[in-house]
Amino acid sequence: MTQTAPRTKLTLRAREAIAGWLFVSPITIGFLIFFVGPLIAVVGYSLTEWNLLTRQSTFVGMDNYVDALSQNPDFWHVLKNSLVFAAGLVPLNMALALTLAIALSRPFRGVVIFRTIFFAPVVTAAVAWAIVWSFLLQGESGAVNQMLAVVGIDGPNWLRHPDWAMFAVIVTRVFKTVGLNMILYIAALQSIPRDYEEAARLEGASGWQVFRLITWPLLAPTTLVIMVITVVGSLKVFDHIYLMTGGGPENGTLVLAFYIYEQAFEFFNVGYAAALAVILFVLIVALTITQVILKQRSQPQ
C-alpha cells in the first residue's frame, strides 16, 4: 500500500504532463516545423556554398561569414542602409503614432472616422500602397511635386535621387504602418484611469506635466512593445523597397533583406544569402534584448 501510493501519484503527474503537452502540442509542433526547423536549416545552408541553379553544394565552414564581414564592402554599405532606414523610421513612426493617439483617444464627433482614416493604410495591400505612392512621387508630373509647385517649391525626382529616395521610402512606410502603433497607443491611453489626471490637475499640474509625469511613464510597457515590433519590422522591410525603388538609385535604398533576396534568387548564392540571413537574425535578436534590458534598467525610477 505504501509502495503503490507514490507510484499512482507519479502516474498522475505524468498524466498531467501528457495532457499539458497535448494541449500545447499544436502550437509546439507548428513552431518546430515552421520556425525551428527552417532556422536550423538556414544555419546549415550558411556553412555551404550552394548554387541554386546548378544544385551543387559544398561545405565551406565559416567562409560565407568571413566573406560578408571582412571582404565584401557591399555588406557594410547595405547594413548601413538598413540602420539608416530603421533610425529614420522608428522615431518618426512612434512620435507620429503617439501624437495621433493622444489627439484621437478622447471621444469627439467623428473620432471613429479619423481613426479609420489613419488605420486604413495598415490593411491596404502593401503592393497597392507602394505602386500608388511611386506614381504620386514621380519627377515632374507626380502629384506631390505638382502640389509643391503650387507653393513655389521645385520638388526633386523623389525615388530617383540618391539622397531623397531613402527619405521618400521611409516616410511612405511610416504612413503605411503608423496606424497600428496608433491603435496600440490609443488602447493604452484609454486604460489609464482618469483619476490620476484629475488628481494631478487639482494639484495644479499643467497639461505637459500630466503627460510627462503620469501618462508617459504609464505608457512605458506599450512603448516597449511598439518599439520592439517597429524596429524588427523596419529591419525586415522588403516588399516596400522592392516595389518602390528596387534598391536603387545607386544602391541607395539597398537594405539587408533585399540584398539577401538578390543574393539568393538573382545570383543563386543560397549559402551566402543564408549567412546574411543569420547575421540579420542575430542583429534583430540582439537589438530586441538590448531594448528590453534598457527598459528594465530605467523602470525603478
Added chain:
Amino acid sequence: MTTQHKLIKRLIGSTALAVALTGSAALAEELRFTVWTGSDAHLSMLNGIADGFKETHPDVTVKFETIPFGDYVQKITLQLAGGNPPDLGWLLESSAPTFVDAGVLADVAGTLKGTDGYDFEDLSASAMGLWQDGDAVFGVPFSTSPFIVYYNKSLYDAAGLEHPDTLAAKGEWTWERLKQDAAALKDGDSGVWGFQSVDGQGYGSRVLHTLIPIIRSYGGVAWTDDACGLNSDEAVAAISLYHDMIFKDQSAVPPGEQGDFFTGNAALTVTQLSRVSKLKDAEFEWGIAPLPAGPAATASVIGQAAIVAFAQGKQKDLAADFLAYMTNAENVAVMAAFFPPARQSVLEGDAFLSSNAAVTPEQMKIVADGIANGAVAPGHVAYPQIDSAMRPKFDALWKAEAEVKATLDEVCAAVESHL
C-alpha cells in the same frame, strides 16, 4: 443486416471507381510550359498549336503558364531548385549562357534530328549559336526578333514631318534625325513625350536593350570576352545622344515618369514585333521603321527567345517531342505572326510577310531585313551578376548634371569585375 451489406458494397464500389478515375487521370499526360506573355492573342495561338499536337498524342495536354517577365528567371530557378520543374519553357537570350552552363536544359538534338520532316538544317546557324554546344542542342529560338522603331503616324502627320520609314528608304533615317523628331513632337501641354525607351524600362531591366542599338550604330560594343566597351569613345557618343534627349531636349520620357507609346503618350519607341498586339485598339495611326543609322553603321539588334526543355522534367522525351512539333516549319509559320522565326524557309517565304493581319507586308519586310542583318543582344554566363553590378552605376547617369564619360568608366569597372 442486408442494408448494411449494401452500404458496404456501395462504399467499396465507389472507392474502386474513385481509384480508377484518379488512375486514368494520371495516365493522361500533362506538359507544363512556362511563358512570360499574358496576351490573349499570344496564348490562343499557343493553345492552337497544343491542340494540333493532340492529333498525334491524344492523351497529352499542354498547359501554358504565364509568369510575369520581371520575375521569370527567378521563378523558373526556384521551381527547378524545388524539384518541381516545368517540362518546357521560354528562355531569353540573356539567360541562355547561364542556363546552358548550369546543365539544367535537356539536350534535344536527338529528337529534333530524328523527327521526320523536321529539317534541322533549316534553322539559321547564327540564330542557333547561343543554344548549341558542339552536337548538343539546348533550345530552339521561336523568336529572333529585331528591335524596330514604332512611330505615331497621327502625330507625325499633324506636325507635317516626314515618316521614318520614308526617310529610311532614302537613307536619311539617323539617330540624330530621331532625336530632332522626338524634340519636335514632344508636347508638354498634352502630356505627349517624344521618345519612350524599350517597354518603358530603359532605366531598369531594359537599359541595355535601350542603349545597345544606339551604341552599335556608333560602332561600339557592350563588352567582349575580356573587356568592357561601354566607356569607349563610340559608346560615350551614343549614350550622350540619349542623355541629351532626356535632359537637354527633354523629349525622352525621363526616369520615374510614365509615357507609353501604345496609349498614344509618346511619339516614338524602340521595341519588337510582338508588341503589335498592344496596338489592336489604338486610337491613332502608327507605323514601323528600321532602327536608325549611326555614324558607323545601320546596326540591327536582335532580341532572342527560345523554347527549351528542362533536364529535370519527368517526361523529357514527350517534352522533346512537343518541342520538335512546336518548332516544325508549319507551326513556326503560325508563330511568325508575332515572333519572327529562326527558320530560313519561313523567313524567306511570302507567307511570313502577310502572317500578321495588323502588319503590312512592307512593314514585315523591315522586320525580315532586321533579322538578316542583325546580331543578338549581349549576353554572358555571369549576366545576372553583370546586370546587377551595372545597374546601380547606370543610375548615376540619369541625372541632368551627370558626366557621361566618368559615369561610364564606373559602369565598366563594375562590369569588368565579372567578365
